[in-house]
Amino acid sequence: MEQTSRRGLLKNAAMAAAAVGGAAVLSETASAKTAKMEKKSYPPPKEGETPLFSGAVSFGNLLFLAGVGAHFQGTIEEHTKHVLDELEKNLTAAGSSMDKVLKVNVYLNDIKDWPRMNTVYKGRWGSIPPVRTTIAAAGGIPGDSLVEIDLIAYI
Numbered sequence: 001m002e003q004t005s006r007r008g009l010l011k012n013a014a015m016a017a018a019a020v021g022g023a024a025v026l027s028e029t030a031s032a033k034t035a036k037m038e039k040k041s042y043p044p045p046k047e048g049e050t051p052l053f054s055g056a057v058s059f060g061n062l063l064f065l066a067g068v069g070a071h072f073q074g075t076i077e078e079h080t081k082h083v084l085d086e087l088e089k090n091l092t093a094a095g096s097s098m099d100k101v102l103k104v105n106v107y108l109n110d111i112k113d114w115p116r117m118n119t120v121y122k123g124r125w126g127s128i129p130p131v132r133t134t135i136a137a138a139g140g141i142p143g144d145s146l147v148e149i150d151l152i153a154y155i
Helices: 006-034 076-093 111-121
Strands: 039-042 056-059 062-069 101-108 131-136 147-154
Touching: 062 076, 076 111, 076 147, 101 111, 111 131
Parallel strands: 101 131
Antiparallel strands: 039 056, 056 062, 062 147, 101 147
């Protein structure tokens, strides 16, 4: 009876997935031992200083960049171009590039700027753009930026 019930089918599917996933985890664990997995900050913190946050941190071949904003008077297009240029510089400094970006979070001061931000954003990421989430931040962006973007890439 359990085999034909919905619960039984789900239980069997879960056990099969776990068996396949377990083999993949074992394979990845062996690979992880050969590749040095350590957390690195870009740039490294100054000796004796405890920073509030890191601008970029890598772990293995993953790279996490903190949000970048544009803290000057300007249009959403000018702010978006500045932010994307700064992110590209940060990616390059850490050994990555725009076409290696996997995930982007875009924070807008005003959701009405979404179409105009997209005109500058489109085409900056290579042939396969990253997945993206876009929101309008309640209360605005710190530092009066019209847009802030953070991302995850690989090295």
